[in-house]
Amino acid sequence: MSAAGAILGARSVSKSFFGNPVLRDVSIALLPGRIHALLGENGAGKSTLINLLSGTLAPDAGTLEIDGDRIAALAPRDARRLGIAVVQQELSLAPHLSIAENIGLGAAPRRWGMIDYRGLAARVAALCTGVGLTEPPELPVGRLPLGRRQLVEIAKALFRRPRVLILDEPTSSLAAPDVAMLTALVRRLRDQGVAILYISHRLNEILDFCEHVTVLKDGAVTADRPLAGLDPLGLVRLMVGRDPQDLFPPYRAQATAETVLQTNGFRSGTASGIDLTLHRGEILGLGGLAGQGQEEFLLGLAGAAPARAAQFRMTTGAKPRTAPFAGVAEANAAGLAYVPADRKREGLLQPHSIRLNLLLPGFAAHPVQRRRRAAEAATSAELAGRFTIRGDLRRPVQALSGGNQQKVALAKWLPLAPSILLLNDPTRGVDVETKREIYLALRAMAAEGKAVLLLSSDTPELVHLCDRVMVFHDGRVAALLPHGAATEEAIVAAALGLAAPAAASVPA
Amino acid sequence: MRAFALPMALRGFGRSLVAYGVVALLWIVASALIEGFGVFAHLRYIVELAAIIGLVGVGQTLAVIGGGIDLSVSAVITVAAIVLPMLSFAGDATGLGAIALTLLVAAAIGAVNGLGIGYLGLPPLIMTLAMATILQGLLVLIAGGSAVSVDNPALNWLGNTHVLGISATILLWAIVAAATLFWLHGTRAGALIYAIGTNPLTSLLSGVRVARVTLGLYVASGLCSGVAGLLLLAMNGQGYVGIGDPYLLSSIAAVVLGGTSILGGAGSYVGTIAGAVLLVTMTALITVVNASEGWRQVILGCLILGLLPLSGRDQSR
């Protein structure tokens, strides 16, 4: 695994969190002038590896190698000094400071001990042009949309003229023209001899301009080889370890004709003019690039964000509901449950026990009741059994792996017997086995007669699980594809705003 | 790494044991070294004094576990002590009517706090601080600088009666304490307080009516501070502006000394009980030793600093 001439590398590093191993005996070598792809499912350990390579975290075992020298650990300051720059998904920008100050943070030119604003302005201007930022440099970064902020983060990494550049899904929030600009930029850097580590889920991007690939699966390296001779299917096989077909349960059309939710002209956040008809037993997918309004639509339905609709009808309870919900508690009472995307900050109470997390929605729905510890233990044990969550339920939920945490985030809603389930990217950061379990659980719920609205950034999920797929673009529904027509090409094309290859739209 | 098997509330119990331990240690040592310290009447007196802090500490504990803080408790105490005589009316033979009205006022103040914090989203520090400021100003405008004597039959009874050797004051505290512990640990609503103190967003998305729970917390705080004010009035015989001032910092100190984390989401009132007794014990010791107010303040501050490792670190950077 060691390659001569590597600027930065890791040798047999391991890392665990709360007793969960996230990286096991991983080695990787980054050579100058090479675009090195890092592939792996969500939760495979990519972000942790990047944190180790950039000094944000220290390995529990193993060493890092810089220019051939072995060191045990790295501090971010040293990493910067050595020319290692990272662009992570979690931005390191200060929202109230200007673009220029953010780009130069920690590395601005100095004069007499103070920041040289003139020098800063000059260098920032050149960088912004190269990266495609046209906004005035004195603008506070917090005013920019996520995609533009990502460009600022990239400019910030380039400001230090790095020798190693690590990019963690840099194109996830970018529009197509920005992606092209970024690709050209990365190629230029490669030609200048920079070592580049590129993480992306967009297999076509990777095959397009990366030269070498390391694949992580469940914390271990399963492949480390040049990209020559690989096609998308081959890559997926390396990532998943089996043919993608095995991952998903066989598709069955279980949707009934009975409408359970119907709305026209639904508006929430950036999503507007959305028409939706949801049937009992149906799994409806929401797709599209990040930030196209599908998440705001889901939040509006869930009652977590203000929403309006020209027409709204939900018939799950005794009385039909004719207006969008003003609050989550209201929505829950009417039989609607929402599972957020961020299980750390939104889905679960991390320091509290698994048991309490499982019982929380029940408590919230009927708060004026005595605690009955025995009954609670039984209920939580039953839920845990149904979703195979093992171990002592009194442990804090943060002791569980990402996949198991996601199961808790999902299981907790079942005691409320919701008729409609809204899921926001439920398999993000989840290992393969748990994904399969979640898919089976979703199929089972649909079979029981629940309606499921599944927002997913994972296109194969939309292809294989859903009865219909609504693809969002620019706040509106670009295409509504039935199961057979919802191929990966069709979904991606609609997501990019292109006309669907085959006429596949059906009325809502 | 060992996984903790204790629920969050119980971990608070563990920390409160330290406070109980320190109290026990102080009592034993002081009884041995100081004449008359360990006499039942004296220890009972300490607990009576601690009752005031303990009652104020109910509201403070609830507010802190819920992720906030209540800086208006001292003002509410003073309001209760000053307003009671004004609310006394003819035909109220037992004096309970005036008491009920006073407690209503106290609860209403708490409700305003709760509405601002829960429904308007104002930071608890700001809302309760502003409330305290406004109340202090209003109080001086209303009552001026003079002390107000009171003659309320129910209060007189409360201040002077002993049942089986235990003062009515302590019994009152015991009842309120039991109710608080039942609320926190015996009801679902109590678990919801821990939830919103840990992560209000997750709680909201899990269907918790966060604003409502918050409102309930601060109403309870106002109510308990009102009770504390009335008790203080009963023990002193008169109320004056500023009577509640020492109790703000004392209530926060009692909560923290009892092992409840200032960050919220953990701990229990069990610890606050010990914290209150600890505070009064220390004051008593310092008085006996004839140390000045300055020493009392320094020791109190050092004690809180010293017990910090128990009360939870800020894990974020």
Next chain:
Amino acid sequence: MSGTVRRRLYWAIQWRRNEGLGALGIVLLAAAVLYAVLFPGIFGAGALNKFVQGWFPTALVAAAETIVMLTGGIDLAVGPMVSLGSVVAASTMQSPLGTAGGVLATLALGIGVGSFVGWVVAVARYPAIIVTLAMSFVIRGVALLILPRPGGFVPHGLSDLLAGNRPVTALLLVLLVLAWKLYQATPLGLGLVAAGDNAEGAYRSGVGVTASRISAYAASGMLQALAGLYVAAQTGSGDPLIGEPLTLAAIAAAVLGGVSFLGGQGTLRGALAGSLLMSILINVMFFLRLPLVAQYVVQGAIIVVTVALPRLRAAARRPV
């Protein structure tokens, strides 16, 4: 890129940071006009000087609290620290240290205590609210131990210099603002705001988050001690409890000036404007013959309204 544009970056950034202060500026102007109408004599040099002298301690503590809040922390021990400053100043000037030595000792005390608090918050990572609460007890106790009752001695020379007829106070204020702007233009100063804005991000960017925080608390402590020294010079003696109301005033002024508890947001000039507004209002209420404690009510109301207003506006403006 042209030279003019390069030069303009710094000023363009400053202009942007002023954007939130519009409303405060208008209210401040209105209050100033009201004051001038009620007391036309304010425009005389002597009266203006006296006003600034009355304002100075509040301005200092507002600045001190802002610096700490910008890092995402808070300081509840401001009042007691001011008292301690006055006590130490009044106690050391008669000693062999003399006037100059006493001044230095007071400022050094502020820096020392501030550094300690900063260390506990930044390195040991305990929440600032409880650390400074505990420190408020300790500091108050020490002040009471040194001077149980108001007393001590401040030489007339110093009193005349600081609280006399010369506009020394105004000069000190200008120096304060200049020093702060200079500090903000250094990497450490900018890092301070960045650390309060996004601590994790600042750390990853190589900002010395710990050093920034400790220096913030140290600077804050020095300003508080300076305020205590000034108050001692004004009154001619030290008083262990004189600073008590200043904690609330400092927080109120900072909040008025747009400083957020979350850190990274707000400006020093905003807090100074807030403290100025409060000083003017206190004087106006005095002239309107309102009882002194009406200022408490107004202060509290101002805080609530200032914080609640943007939220109410945001709620009304919700894009549905």
